[in-house]
Amino acid sequence: MNIVLESTIKCPFCQFEEKIKIPEDKCIRTIICNNCKRAITPKEGDCCVFCSYAEVPCLAIQQEKDDSKLFL
Numbered sequence: 001m002n003i004v005l006e007s008t009i010k011c012p013f014c015q016f017e018e019k020i021k022i023p024e025d026k027c028i029r030t031i032i033c034n035n036c037k038r039a040i041t042p043k044e045g046d047c048c049v050f051c052s053y054a055e056v057p058c059l060a061i062q063q064e065k066d067d068s069k070l071f072l
């Protein structure tokens with residue numbers, strides 16, 4: 001198991017990249033971009049902003065996909 005607790009989120013508005021800690025107990029639905037100050041929300045069908053815009057998805061997805069990560 002290789003769970004990542006920090007992920008870089010790329011703002012969909014200004015492409016600003018920021019390292020965010022992934023909470024272990026909840027999903028982050030909204031974050032405010034530190035650069036353009038706009039609210040970043042998940043794309044339709046994604047559970048949180050990590051799944052939509054980060055290099056690493058949230059913990060729930062990481063754990064689910066653990067078996068198949070070799071194929072990603």
Ligand SMILES: [Zn+2]
Nearest residue numbers: 011014033036
């Ligand atoms: Zn931004």
